[in-house]
Amino acid sequence: MNIRDRIDRAVIGAWCAIDARTDGATAHPEEGSTTVEYAIGAIATAGFAGLLVVVLKSGAVKGLLQGIIERALSL
Structure with a gap:
């Protein structure tokens, strides 16, 4: 052998x-706990991305970003 x-x-x-x-x-x-941690992280990331989209689509943020871009391009 x-x-x-x-x-x-x-x-x-x-x-x-x-x-x-x-x-x-x-x-x-603890077998399988890593998979659960990744799933929770993915759900939290998707939630944060959704919140970020809502905030960035608001009128105040759009105006602020547009002002920053216009000032940067006018240099």
Whole structure:
């Protein structure tokens, strides 16, 4: 038996031991938490983008931005 087969057997044995201790439950209680964090971040980003669009479409902000651009172009 080569070294790769020995490593594979050791890894499989370790996972079987972990599975036997947890009665089939996931070995890592935080498994999948990264995916949830990304989902929450994506939802928060979409909400912020929507709010930014509403603010930038308001008349006061449009006038302010237009004034800044006109002053910059008149130099």
